[in-house]
Amino acid sequence: MTFAISKDTYLPPNAEQRDIATLATIDLQGLVTRDPAEITKLLDACVTHGFFYLNLQTSDAGRQILEAEQNAYRFMEEYFSRPLETKMKDDRGHPTHGFKPIGKYTGVTDNSRDCYETLKVARAEILAKAPQLSPSIKENSALFDTFISLSHFITQTLLSSLSDALRLTGSSRLEEFHRDGELTNTTLVLLHYPKHEDDTNIGHNKHTDIGSITLLFAEQWGLQVFTPEEKRWAWVQPRPHGHATINVGDSLRFLSGKTLYSCLHRVIPVDGKSQKEDRYSIAYFLRPENNAIYEDADGQKVTAGKWHDDKYVMFGEPHKKQEESKVLTGGMEQILV
Numbered sequence: 001m002t003f004a005i006s007k008d009t010y011l012p013p014n015a016e017q018r019d020i021a022t023l024a025t026i027d028l029q030g031l032v033t034r035d036p037a038e039i040t041k042l043l044d045a046c047v048t049h050g051f052f053y054l055n056l057q058t059s060d061a062g063r064q065i066l067e068a069e070q071n072a073y074r075f076m077e078e079y080f081s082r083p084l085e086t087k088m089k090d091d092r093g094h095p096t097h098g099f100k101p102i103g104k105y106t107g108v109t110d111n112s113r114d115c116y117e118t119l120k121v122a123r124a125e126i127l128a129k130a131p132q133l134s135p136s137i138k139e140n141s142a143l144f145d146t147f148i149s150l151s152h153f154i155t156q157t158l159l160s161s162l163s164d165a166l167r168l169t170g171s172s173r174l175e176e177f178h179r180d181g182e183l184t185n186t187t188l189v190l191l192h193y194p195k196h197e198d199d200t201n202i203g204h205n206k207h208t209d210i211g212s213i214t215l216l217f218a219e220q221w222g223l224q225v226f227t228p229e230e231k232r233w234a235w236v237q238p239r240p241h242g243h244a245t246i247n248v249g250d251s252l253r254f255l256s257g258k259t260l261y262s263c264l265h266r267v268i269p270v271d272g273k274s275q276k277e278d279r280y281s282i283a284y285f286l287r288p289e290n291n292a293i294y295e296d297a298d299g300q301k302v303t304a305g306k307w308h309d310d311k312y313v314m315f316g317e318p319h320k321k322q323e324e325s326k327v328l329t330g331g332m333e334q335i336l337v
């Protein structure tokens with residue numbers, strides 16, 4: 001699956017260049033080598049937008065994950081083309097494990113449901129070679145081991161770079177809330193937005209991510225961010241074969257005392273109406289230890305585990321209920337609009 005997308009030659013229908021988000025590009029290798037200028041640039045991107053591109057071509061881990069990304073798409077095309085009843089055998093009714101069918105959560109437009117299915121693979125279960133993992137994941141364990149360990153290395157590199165940039169020391173460093181071996185909801189999510197004609201199922205509703213750092217791969221248009229400068233939706237340009245998109249989630253915003261910016265985003269069909277082609281994306285959600293405590297959007301003390309669980313309940317609620325609470329958008333919508 002290769003799409004020749006270039007900034008100048010291809011835009012979503014009816015979109016102009018000004019409808020494309022202007023995001024910084026950070027170089028992974030610069031962070032691996034602790035280049036002070038790159039670390040400052042990272043902090044700036046996380047304070048202003050909470051969204052940026054990560055250039056993966058200059059580092060070993062980066063090049064390896066780009067290769068694994070292509071293998072993951074091949075797996076996804078085969079997996080998601082299976083009949084629904086086969087995939088439902090992998091549905092564990094759990095937000096961080098197994099299959100989720102389309103329509104479980106609220107969609108983008110009024111009265112719509114979501115238009116994406118997912119397969120989720122928790123890091124803890126991969127490390128433990130858990131018997132509950134679905135057969136298709138066990139059969140492809142090399143792919144998932146590689147993808148998750150590289151994603152973890154990359155997101156931990158971002159985390160420790162941010163601790164450096166914020167001059168955090170000792171137990172206040174961000175890594176101290178993400179210690180290995182502690183219970184966490186960190187998970188890899190494979191997403192498929194099937195080609196779909198009607199408008200009862202539309203996209204992935206606006207939200208901020210629950211966790212700390214999201215490492216996202218997508219070769220196709222669909223993702224939009226709500227830009228803090230212009231306060232409007234803008235497209236995130238796919239940059240296949242070289243870059244991932246990174247965003248800060250609520251937990252990192254809360255852990256940083258709301259210094260870092262958790263950006264509002266959503267996924268819609270490129271023409272705004274129906275999904276004209278199958279879209280695939282891959283997201284690694286680095287989340288804090290479940291017992292980590294921070295102050296949420298309302299200034300209430302909450303554990304990262306509870307924030308995660310509350311957000312998933314909110315994903316399924318009707319739009320009216322979502323609008324009445326700060327959970328879906330982590331309080332960012334109230335700040336932005």
Ligand SMILES: O=C(O)CCC(=O)C(=O)O
Nearest residue numbers: 191209218223267281283
């Ligand atoms: O599919 C995408 O591009 C983004 C998905 C997303 O925002 C999410 O799952 O949190």
Ligand SMILES: [Fe+2]
Nearest residue numbers: 207208209265
């Ligand atoms: Fe998201």
